Amino acid sequence: MEYKSFHEDIKKYQLTEEVDLERADSKEFAIYCTTYRNESLNFGKSWDKRCDEIGNFNNCFWINKDNRRIGGVRMEPNYIESLFLQPPFTDTYEMLKILKKLLAYWSDRNKDIYTVGVTASEVECYKRIGFFEKLSLRYMIRPTEEFYLNWEENFNISSVAKEKALEISRLFYEAYSDGIDDYAKQTVEEHLPQVEAFLNKELNSTLKNASVLVYDKNNNELIGVCFISLWDEWPEISNLVVKPSYRGTGLAENMIKRALSILKDEYPVLRLNVLVGNPAESLYNKLGFFTCGECSYLFMPVCYW
Missing domain, CATH: 3.40.630.30 (Gcn5-related N-acetyltransferase (GNAT))
Known part of the structure; x- marks a missing residue:
């Protein structure tokens, strides 16, 4: 497959014979991303506010298979985030393998590729395609x-x-x-x-x-x-x-x-986030803070592209 270089004026990128990326309207993308990604990790933003935030993102793409929308992703050189798939399509690992090839083609080989906000259920999929965990944050909350x-x-x-x-x-x-x-x-x-x-x-x-x-x-x-x-x-x-x-x-x-x-x-509540493995976690547990989610920051060295 011959890939196209990244440019904001290019509307569509072919990934395989069946799968392509199509540049998305960020406001519409935000609705789908907020719906299909489990990002209420810290009892935080309301659905509407999360939509508004994602709606300001650039370089949002639909993932199409055989001309049918099956998900979306935010992607640019050396960066990927907010991948989601719409049921019945649920194989995150297989989709990441496909996306990795285009992402590597786009990216500056003098820099790592990185991703943020990866949920606990996604971490292993990213690791299987060559990402390494930089850090993980645990979100906690308790009533005042x-x-x-x-x-x-x-x-x-x-x-x-x-x-x-x-x-x-x-x-x-x-x-x-x-x-x-x-x-x-x-x-x-x-x-x-x-x-x-x-x-x-x-x-x-x-x-x-x-x-x-x-x-x-x-x-x-x-x-x-x-x-x-x-x-x-x-x-x-x-x-x-x-x-x-x-x-x-x-x-x-x-x-x-x-x-x-x-x-x-x-x-009504006080929240915090703590680096997983920080000894302070024991104090927060002692004080009644409840773990409501976890997300990771990962990177892929050039040698794993």
């Missing part, structure tokens, strides 16, 4: 609830503030440096824009109050940070960090309980 908090006497609680950005970034650097995700590779300077972005968000007073900085009274050192933000109308823990030498003191547990208590009167 008022707790009695017992802070140690030498802890001092403070509100988050823009002028604390550099101090917070230094703690992020120290706390994340022993991790296994991309945060572990970041410098203080690389953490700083992300911290500033959070501090500059326009959040209501409840969300601002639910976020917290914790200091050691003895040396006035910042030892804990909990950022609570809003995603799709419900709060989530954006960041939860504790200075390594203070881990095991109950600091993280109290910061979460404090957030759950403050949020209770205005929001």
Whole structure:
């Protein structure tokens, strides 16, 4: 099969004698993708909001077999996501094998091919065609609830503030440096824009109050940070960090309980996502967070094309 190079003006790509990709209207694609993909992983976006989000995507394609639509995918050089098939067509692995050939033809051989948002049921199919798992996130949720908090006497609680950005970034650097995700590779300077972005968000007073900085009274050192933000109308823990030498003191547990208590009167739930394998998972389970989904980020090295 002779493939066509990727270009946004090309409307159709032949994959096999029976199967082709046809460029789709993103709004219509969004309806099908939202219907056929199980992406309510974190009790998040409503169906309408998910449609609106996907409707802004570029390079959406229908998958046709013998001139009949059987699914869809979002695909461009070095990138694939949001593959779905319509019953009775359900063989994700066989379809990925077909798509891989065109994707490899399109892609820059100096870069890996990657995919995001792969559900647990799809991971093995991607691995079988040459993808490797970079990381997996577990989505968790629990109802808000008022707790009695017992802070140690030498802890001092403070509100988050823009002028604390550099101090917070230094703690992020120290706390994340022993991790296994991309945060572990970041410098203080690389953490700083992300911290500033959070501090500059326009959040209501409840969300601002639910976020917290914790200091050691003895040396006035910042030892804990909990950022609570809003995603799709419900709060989530954006960041939860504790200075390594203070881990095991109950600091993280109290910061979460404090957030759950403050949020209770205005929001029904609190959500978070955690890297699969992170020791913090045991704390979240202890506090009653329920695992509601999992998704993975994968990549395919050039040698596996």
